[in-house]
Amino acid sequence: xxxxxxxxxxxxxxxxxxxxxxxxxxxxxxxxxxxxxxxxxxxxxxxxxxxxxxxxxxxxxxxxxxxxxxxxxxxxxxxxxxxxxxxxxxxxxxxxxxxxxxxxxxxxxxxxxxxxxxxxxxxxxxxxxxxxxxxxxxxxxxxxxxxxxxxxxxxxxxxxxxxxxxxxxxxxxxxxxxxxxxxxxxxxxxxxxxxxxxxxxxxxxxxxxxxxxxxxxxxxxxxxxxxxxxxxxxxxxxxxxxxxxxxxxxxxxxxxxxxxxxxxxxxxxxxxxxxxxxxxxxxxxxxxxxxxxxxxxxxxxxxxxxxxxxxxxxxxxxxxxxxxxxxxxxxxxxxxxxxxxxxxxxxxxxxxxxxxxxxxxxxxxxxxxxxxxxxxxxxxxxxxxxxxxxxxxxx
Numbered sequence: 001x002x003x004x005x006x007x008x009x010x011x012x013x014x015x016x017x018x019x020x021x022x023x024x025x026x027x028x029x030x031x032x033x034x035x036x037x038x039x040x041x042x043x044x045x046x047x048x049x050x051x052x053x054x055x056x057x058x059x060x061x062x063x064x065x066x067x068x069x070x071x072x073x074x075x076x077x078x079x080x081x082x083x084x085x086x087x088x089x090x091x092x093x094x095x096x097x098x099x100x101x102x103x104x105x106x107x108x109x110x111x112x113x114x115x116x117x118x119x120x121x122x123x124x125x126x127x128x129x130x131x132x133x134x135x136x137x138x139x140x141x142x143x144x145x146x147x148x149x150x151x152x153x154x155x156x157x158x159x160x161x162x163x164x165x166x167x168x169x170x171x172x173x174x175x176x177x178x179x180x181x182x183x184x185x186x187x188x189x190x191x192x193x194x195x196x197x198x199x200x201x202x203x204x205x206x207x208x209x210x211x212x213x214x215x216x217x218x219x220x221x222x223x224x225x226x227x228x229x230x231x232x233x234x235x236x237x238x239x240x241x242x243x244x245x246x247x248x249x250x251x252x253x254x255x256x257x258x259x260x261x262x263x264x265x266x267x268x269x270x271x272x273x274x275x276x277x278x279x280x281x282x283x284x285x286x287x288x289x290x291x292x293x294x295x296x297x298x299x300x301x302x303x304x305x306x307x308x309x310x311x312x313x314x315x316x317x318x319x320x321x322x323x324x325x326x327x328x329x330x331x332x333x334x335x336x337x338x339x340x341x342x343x344x345x346x347x348x349x350x351x352x353x354x355x356x357x358x359x360x361x362x363x364x365x366x367x368x369x370x371x372x373x374x375x376x377x378x379x380x381x382x383x384x385x386x387x388x389x390x391x392x393x394x395x
Contacts, residue, residue, distance in 0.1 A: 007311060014308040018321050021301025022328055028199035029332040031206035036340050040259055042159060046166055049077040050158060050219075051139035053146045055131040056084045056091040057376065060150040061182050061267025064094050067149065071102045075158040079106035083135030085127065087111050091149070110135045124235020125388040127376070133231040144225065146218040146244070151177070152263040161219055164256040171224035171253025172245050174213035175262050176201060178343045183268035187345045189278070190266050191356045194343035195333045196299065202336075205257050213245030213255060216262050224248050236387045238373065238380065239284045261341065275363070276374045282367035288386035296364060301325040302357040329353070 052070055060066065070080055082095045095109050112134040122130050132146060143165060145158070164170045176198050179190035204210060218241060225231070228247040234240040245255045269277075286293040297304075305325035312318035333353050337346035346353075371382040371389075381389030 011308065011311050014304050014311060015321065017297060017304035018301055018308050018325050020298045021304060021325055024203070024298050025199075025301065025325075025328050025332040027206075028203045029335055031202040032199065032336045032340050034206055035202050035257075036259065038259065040160070040163060042163060043166065046163065047076050047159065048143055048162060048165060049141040050075075050079075050143045050145055050162065051136075051141045052078060052080045053132050053135050053139070053144055054080060054082045054149060055128055055135065055146075056082055056089065056095070056149050057086075057127075057131070059090050059094070061265050063091060063149065064097065066152040066265050067094060068098055068101065069152045069154070070147070070157075071098055071105055071107070072155060073153075073158045074155040077141075078158060079108065079140055081108040081110060081135040081138050083110040083112070083131050085112050085131050085134070106140075108135075108138045110138055123232045125380075126235050126237060126240055129231050129235045129240050133235070136231065139222070142222045144218075144220050144222060146215075146220070147262075148215040148264075150265045151216050152180070152265055157260065157262070160260045161217060161258045164254075164258070165219070165221070167254070169252075169254050170256055171221055171227075171248040171251075172213050172255045173217070173219040173258050174210075174245060174255065175217040175258045175260050176214070176341075177216040177262045177264045178341060179264045179266050179345060181266045181345060185271065185274055186266045186269045187349055188352065188356060188359075189269065189274050190264075190345045191349050191352060192360055193264075194337035194341045194346045195353050195356065196360060198341060199332070199336050200296075200299065201257070210255050210257050211246050211249035212242045215241040216264060217258070217260075218244050220244060220248070224251075224253050227251050227253075237385075238280070238375070238382060238388050239288065239386050242284075242288065242386070278360070278363045279367055280373040280375060282363055283371065283373055283382055284386055286367055287371065287382045287384060300357060300361045300364070302329055302354045303361045326354070329357075 054067065054070065067082070084091060092109065092111065099107050099109070112131070123133050124130065136144065143162065161173050161175060164173050177193070179193055181187040181190050201210070228251055233247060234243040237243045249255050302325065305322045309318040309322045330353070333346070334350065337343045338350070373380050373382060383389045
């Protein structure tokens with residue numbers, strides 16, 4: 001009798017989760033339609049001068065193509081600052097080539113060697129923020145655009161993303177992204193971006209706007225950055241990109257999600273890199289926003305409906321819920337990832353979305369355990385609020 005009661009209880013729980021996921025999938029589609037139905041007018045006379053900060057560490061897949069795309073903007077006045085923390089970094093050669101290819105563009109290369117940086121130029125534990133802060137010392141203009149090294153853009157990028165700054169209350173503008181990939185595993189990893197990550201962001205945007213930003217693009221006023229305490233304020237966080245949106249929002253500035261989609265280049269990755277990266281992202285969300293992390297269970301309808309089908313031993317009810325959830329998951333994923341986001345990975349590997357959801361769910365479960373993460377070969381400890389603790393070099 002006790003076993004039957006437990007099973008009945010689990011059936012109720014997974015029925016709620018499955019039905020809840022249906023509402024989530026449909027609402028995420030609604031949020032996507034609303035977001036991409038909005039039009040953004042481009043004022044040709046609004047072109048504030050801007051400094052682009054590109055922190056580099058090693059080479060990404062087709063680094064030259066991605067970095068050079070920022071040098072070919074249809075924009076009147078901007079500078080680009082590439083920064084590295086190792087005088088032997090292979091990306092330096094790429095930057096030097098770009099400087100020769102674009103002789104009329106204001107391009108700075110800031111090299112702050114690690115040994116010197118450890119003595120004089122470290123503002124926190126996060127090495128990426130230390131790198132950005134070093135580059136920012138050369139910034140000339142009142143708006144900064146920070147973008148990861150693996151991002152590629154079109155010529156209208158600056159003109160489009162800077163339009164919201166016509167409103168003086170806007171402090172930060174950020175962008176979603178698609179992925180250009182090399183190799184099956186990279187494509188499989190990126191499949192989650194268009195089919196899960198972007199719908200979650202657009203759902204949050206529709207419900208209450210956003211108060212965070214992404215490393216793909218963070219356009220921020222210098223005065224906004226100064227108001228939150230500069231880069232020092234985020235130098236001990238793992239999710240520095242999140243904080244560069246969150247802290248300004250807490251200081252009264254608007255954070256705008258631009259309709260512009262940039263492209264994220266993800267080269268051929270190893271299974272270990274894939275898993276460590278996913279665990280790092282998931283754990284970071286958990287320590288920053290625990291109940292929001294728990295609520296992600298409603299985004300895994302594929303898993304909850306499959307479990308319900310097993311618990312009900314293939315009952316008619318179980319099959320009905322299973323069929324509804326899986327069909328709605330496929331329908332909404334198709335419309336969001338392919339129609340609206342035009343994601344190539346979703347087009348090529350659409351039928352693998354359930355498998356990707358199972359993998360993501362497994363990592364979500366695992367990431368409830370422990371606070372250790374690996375980032376660029378170093379071990380970090382996450383503490384409350386998403387800050388980084390002690391570092392141990394990997395041996």
